[in-house]
Amino acid sequence: MDSLIGITGKDFVIFVADTAQARSILKMKGDEDKIMVVDDSKMFAMAGDTGDRTTFCEYVKRNLKLYEIRSGLTLSTHAAAHWTRRALADALRQGPYETNLLFGGWDSEAGASLYYLDYLGSMHKMPFAIQGYASNFVLSIFDRYYKEDLTIPEGLDLAKLCIAELNKRFLLAQPNWAIKVIKKGDDGKASLEVIVPAKQ
Amino acid sequence: MARYDRAITVFSPDGHLFQVEYALNAVNKGTTAIGIRGKNSIVLGIEKKSAMKLQDPRTVRKIVQLDDSICLAFAGLVADARVLINKARIECQTYRLTLDEEPSVEYITRWIAQRQQKYTQSGGVRPYGISTLIVGFDTDGEPRLFQTDPSGIYSEWFANCIGRNSKPVKEFFTKNYPGLRKEEKTEGEEESEEELVDFELTEEATIKLAVKALMEVVESPKNIEIAVVKKGSLRFLEVDEIETLVDAFEAEQKEKEDNKQ
Numbered sequence: 001m002d003s004l005i006g007i008t009g010k011d012f013v014i015f016v017a018d019t020a021q022a023r024s025i026l027k028m029k030g031d032e033d034k035i036m037v038v039d040d041s042k043m044f045a046m047a048g049d050t051g052d053r054t055t056f057c058e059y060v061k062r063n064l065k066l067y068e069i070r071s072g073l074t075l076s077t078h079a080a081a082h083w084t085r086r087a088l089a090d091a092l093r094q095g096p097y098e099t100n101l102l103f104g105g106w107d108s109e110a111g112a113s114l115y116y117l118d119y120l121g122s123m124h125k126m127p128f129a130i131q132g133y134a135s136n137f138v139l140s141i142f143d144r145y146y147k148e149d150l151t152i153p154e155g156l157d158l159a160k161l162c163i164a165e166l167n168k169r170f171l172l173a174q175p176n177w178a179i180k181v182i183k184k185g186d187d188g189k190a191s192l193e194v195i196v197p198a199k200q
Numbered sequence: 201m202a203r204y205d206r207a208i209t210v211f212s213p214d215g216h217l218f219q220v221e222y223a224l225n226a227v228n229k230g231t232t233a234i235g236i237r238g239k240n241s242i243v244l245g246i247e248k249k250s251a252m253k254l255q256d257p258r259t260v261r262k263i264v265q266l267d268d269s270i271c272l273a274f275a276g277l278v279a280d281a282r283v284l285i286n287k288a289r290i291e292c293q294t295y296r297l298t299l300d301e302e303p304s305v306e307y308i309t310r311w312i313a314q315r316q317q318k319y320t321q322s323g324g325v326r327p328y329g330i331s332t333l334i335v336g337f338d339t340d341g342e343p344r345l346f347q348t349d350p351s352g353i354y355s356e357w358f359a360n361c362i363g364r365n366s367k368p369v370k371e372f373f374t375k376n377y378p379g380l381r382k383e384e385k386t387e388g389e390e391e392s393e394e395e396l397v398d399f400e401l402t403e404e405a406t407i408k409l410a411v412k413a414l415m416e417v418v419e420s421p422k423n424i425e426i427a428v429v430k431k432g433s434l435r436f437l438e439v440d441e442i443e444t445l446v447d448a449f450e451a452e453q454k455e456k457e458d459n460k461q
Binding site for chain 1: 296
């Protein structure tokens with residue numbers, strides 16, 4: 001079961017994802033990258049079987065790119081999240097995509113934003129969000145330690161706390177976690193940084 | 201829905217496809233577009249019609265981006281171009297979705313040319329009234345410049361011109377594209393070892409050549425739009441940048457004439 005954690009702070013979004021690819025009790029791969037970057041200003045953390053999650057996220061990524069090339073404008077995180085939700089909702093009663101997502105990004109209007117989407121097409125904008133069993137363990141950590149306008153180092157410390165808790169108490173916890181951050185760069189535009197790569 | 205099965209583009213007794221030739225006439229009525237391939241950049245230039253006072257000139261764009269590293273300029277029917285460009289953009293993203301890599305310039309050119317050809321051999325449709333110049337960079341970093349026309353032909357060029365007044369500009373290129381000349385080099389913009397084609401044109405030299413070429417056929421620098429394509433970027437020159445280049449060029453010309461006397 002995939003564990004995905006998203007944290008927003010002052011002008012940044014951090015995604016933390018486990019890197020295990022599992023089939024029943026077998027761990028097939030320990031370096032799977034579940035955080036798909038759309039562009040410098042947006043990214044997905046995807047949960048679910050590889051088929052649906054990569055198919056869906058690649059489809060969204062390409063359509064977002066097409067929109068941007070046609071219009072010459074970068075989509076806001078809000079608009080892109082809504083597009084994604086619409087795609088999930090439309091597919092629901094035909095052939096649902098079995099993938100739960102976190103979608104986050106930075107733009108100049110809304111600053112950093114994080115959206116929680118699930119395969120039924122529900123969407124919530126949240127300051128922090130978790131997908132998977134990890135939520136049982138980690139939500140309480142956020143309730144205790146999360147505050148508004150965190151800095152990136154504070155956000156990463158919070159991520160480390162979550163990872164430590166999961167490694168201690170979650171039966172299916174993973175040793176490897178990938179971390180990416182999208183933040184407002186020095187030039188005022190969004191920029192992406194890979195803090196911990198999936199392949200180590 | 202009524203079936204459109206009557207062909208519009210049919211052969212004449214002596215082997216012409218008149219509709220295609222008329223489409224080329226439409227292209228030759230359109231405003232000029234040029235493309236020049238340099239060493240690390242490609243320059244596209246177009247003739248801008250004098251702006252009507254009530255019109256916002258930014259909305260009349262004849263140089264467009266198809267993908268991260270591929271751009272297109274066209275001459276001919278603007279609305280036809282819009283449709284073709286839209287389809288080409290979708291094709292670029294579809295290629296990326298299916299193959300997870302960027303399409304080569306040749307692939308997209310071939311795709312556009314195929315589409316233009318289809319419309320010369322289908323029922324109920326007329327050919328696209330545009331020729332295009334497609335430029336960009338392949339994954340190996342090489343700049344490429346291609347041209348398509350309403351018949352569906354495509355070919356690769358070092359420098360080319362489409363639209364009205366293309367003939368004098370093409371002659372200008374044959375005389376002035378460095379490396380093609382067999383006689384001595386002129387202004388010494390780059391050192392050339394006389395190979396058949398010399399790709400030593402720097403970005404600056406390519407831009408200068410583009411401005412000179414367009415100045416042959418337009419009235420003033422205000423009627424020129426230049427875009428520089430480098431890997432992953434498309435940059436339009438500001439009006440004053442172009443004016444500075446034209447002034448410099450005209451000063452050079454004047455000096456030459458004075459020296460001759």
